Amino acid sequence: MLEVEGLVTNYGMIEALKGVDISVPEGRITCVLGPNGAGKTTLLMTIAGLLRPRRGSVTFEGRDITGASSAAVVRRGIALVPENRLVFPDMTVRDNLVAGAYTRLARERGEAMADLDRMFERFPVLKERAALNAGTLSGGEQQMLAVARALMTKPRCLLMDEPSLGLAPLIVAEVFSIIRELNEAGTTILLVEQNAHMALTVAHHFFLLDQGRVAFDGDPGAMAEDEVIQRAYLGSAGG
Amino acid sequence: MADFLQNCLDGIAIGAAYALLALGFTLIFGVLRRLNLSYGPSIMAGVFAGTAAYMAFNAGLAEVAIATVIGAVVVGAYIERLCFWAIRKDMAVASMVSSFVIWMQIEEGVTLLFPDRTYAFPGILADSVVEFGPFFLRASSLAMLAIAALAVLGLLALIYRTHFGLAVRAVSENPEAARVAGVNTGLVTLLAFACASALGGLAGFLIAAGDQQITPLFGLWATFKGLIAMMLGGMGSIPGAVLGGLLLGTVEANALWYLGVETRDLIAYMLLFAVLTFRPGGLMGQAALMARRAAESRV
Numbered sequence: 191m192l193e194v195e196g197l198v199t200n201y202g203m204i205e206a207l208k209g210v211d212i213s214v215p216e217g218r219i220t221c222v223l224g225p226n227g228a229g230k231t232t233l234l235m236t237i238a239g240l241l242r243p244r245r246g247s248v249t250f251e252g253r254d255i256t257g258a259s260s261a262a263v264v265r266r267g268i269a270l271v272p273e274n275r276l277v278f279p280d281m282t283v284r285d286n287l288v289a290g291a292y293t294r295l296a297r298e299r300g301e302a303m304a305d306l307d308r309m310f311e312r313f314p315v316l317k318e319r320a321a322l323n324a325g326t327l328s329g330g331e332q333q334m335l336a337v338a339r340a341l342m343t344k345p346r347c348l349l350m351d352e353p354s355l356g357l358a359p360l361i362v363a364e365v366f367s368i369i370r371e372l373n374e375a376g377t378t379i380l381l382v383e384q385n386a387h388m389a390l391t392v393a394h395h396f397f398l399l400d401q402g403r404v405a406f407d408g409d410p411g412a413m414a415e416d417e418v419i420q421r422a423y424l425g426s427a428g429g
Numbered sequence: 430m431a432d433f434l435q436n437c438l439d440g441i442a443i444g445a446a447y448a449l450l451a452l453g454f455t456l457i458f459g460v461l462r463r464l465n466l467s468y469g470p471s472i473m474a475g476v477f478a479g480t481a482a483y484m485a486f487n488a489g490l491a492e493v494a495i496a497t498v499i500g501a502v503v504v505g506a507y508i509e510r511l512c513f514w515a516i517r518k519d520m521a522v523a524s525m526v527s528s529f530v531i532w533m534q535i536e537e538g539v540t541l542l543f544p545d546r547t548y549a550f551p552g553i554l555a556d557s558v559v560e561f562g563p564f565f566l567r568a569s570s571l572a573m574l575a576i577a578a579l580a581v582l583g584l585l586a587l588i589y590r591t592h593f594g595l596a597v598r599a600v601s602e603n604p605e606a607a608r609v610a611g612v613n614t615g616l617v618t619l620l621a622f623a624c625a626s627a628l629g630g631l632a633g634f635l636i637a638a639g640d641q642q643i644t645p646l647f648g649l650w651a652t653f654k655g656l657i658a659m660m661l662g663g664m665g666s667i668p669g670a671v672l673g674g675l676l677l678g679t680v681e682a683n684a685l686w687y688l689g690v691e692t693r694d695l696i697a698y699m700l701l702f703a704v705l706t707f708r709p710g711g712l713m714g715q716a717a718l719m720a721r722r723a724a725e726s727r728v
């Protein structure tokens with residue numbers, strides 16, 4: 191569904207991605223693991239049109255979207271749940287969600303508003319807080335909001351950047367059950383995680399990114415057996 | 430006491446114009462987080478477009494107003510493309526300095542086209558006065574107040590009731606998150622700039638119509654007053670811009686009456702200094718500043 195080939199992305203002179211090939215099959219949860227600074231966020235931001243790649247290509251549902259604007263990528267059906275949430279702190283929870291549907295407001299406003307109600311049903315905590323400013327929410331609630339805001343674009347493919355970062359274990363479990371539920375409802379997911387144990391419980395396929403390159407590519411079974419990954423991510427200490 | 434109230438009335442009338450100028454500044458600062466020093470000169474250019482229409486075609490008030498607004502919007506868009514779109518977002522100082530350079534360019538350009546010191550501008554309801562018991566107000570001031578109030582309500586409706594306004598707020602709060610949500614931030618910024626210039630053009634028209642004459646120095650004056658009023662209220666705050674404008678107007682009017690014209694501007698600067706010392710975020714910006722800090726510490 192989503193094919194990334196030979197992707198190179200720079201920050202000035204620094205090459206953060208040095209030729210990345212990743213394939214995300216439809217209906218699956220694909221997970222990208224990797225140490226800090228490996229280029230995981232850079233990869234997602236390049237796919238989402240927030241960064242322009244220097245070389246390589248991104249293909250979505252057979253169409254070339256390399257270098258497309260973020261607005262165009264959203265319209266094609268890809269949504270990003272960014273690292274550190276990035277909600278609009280001084281806007282109400284409701285307005286945050288409506289802003290998520292921005293690309294749809296002109297043409298399918300009614301449908302977008304129906305989705306808003308559906309979102310409130312699925313995330314009751316957001317309904318309770320609908321009129322509050324998003325900046326007053328707890329970290330976990332902000333993460334729910336970031337996920338719900340991305341869903342408001344009605345994506346067929348969801349990119350999630352470390353959704354468990356900084357959350358309490360109970361909330362992490364909730365986030366992962368939402369990921370599984372979304373996937374079962376048909377959304378393709380590309381998940382970036384450092385929490386390999388949790389990722390193992392949901393993902394169908396793994397990539398390991400290291401210093402801007404893919405260092406491993408395999409299914410969960412192969413990953414659990416890989417020695418390097420064993421030591422770095424699934425160490426007996428429990429990670 | 431009667432003097433004081435009369436001064437406040439006069440102050441509110443001119444303060445309404447300051448508020449419009451501050452609103453334009455705050456809208457631009459809100460979406461860009463960068464200062465546009467050339468805001469006043471773009472309005473000045475618009476006012477000269479109005480004068481040109483008046484002199485060349487003997488245009489009526491409405492046409493002059495439209496010419497003024499269009500002139501301000503066109504020059505505003507020119508500034509946006511040059512100083513803000515073409516310059517990297519993280520280079521706020523480069524943008525500010527280049528907006529200063531463009532200021533000089535606009536002033537030179539206008540002076541070349543209009544070499545005299547002052548030019549005539551058509552007045553609104555010139556010379557007539559409205560009385561409220563012991564108090565009175567020039568009819569042109571009253572018109573200014575009414576039009577400014579309508580413009581503020583219109584702006585609030587635009588920002589809080591429309592899709593475009595939602596996008597403007599999203600870009601102001603977090604441009605990256607706005608892009609994630611699929612907002613075309615470049616277009617929204619240009620349009621917000623155009624709205625700010627249109628507001629400025631309206632303010633310029635009202636002020637020039639009150640004075641019935643203009644000079645190229647109007648640009649400096651407009652940047653000064655708008656900037657001070659915005660800083661008083663809080664950068665990026667819409668209610669702050671209105672409050673800052675009205676406060677500056679009333680303080681100036683009273684300083685002028687009680688202390689004289691030499692002291693008037695001094696008092697205005699001291700007021701700004703006091704506000705910035707005790708409430709660095711401005712009168713209305715402080716709460717937003719604190720809320721944002723608290724929110725950031727929670728993430």
Ligand SMILES: Nc1ncnc2c1ncn2[C@@H]1O[C@H](COP(=O)(O)OP(=O)(O)OP(=O)(O)O)[C@@H](O)[C@H]1O
Pocket residue numbers: 201204206224225226227228229230231232233273
């Ligand atoms: N805005 C930036 N300017 C310059 N260099 C950057 C920028 N953002 C990231 N980098 C560099 O690019 C490389 C990849 O960063 P990236 O954020 O993609 O890593 P990551 O895998 O997401 O890390 P983390 O797990 O910490 O989120 C790092 O070396 C980082 O220092």
Ligand SMILES: [Mg+2]
Pocket residue numbers: 230231232273351
């Ligand atoms: Mg990252």
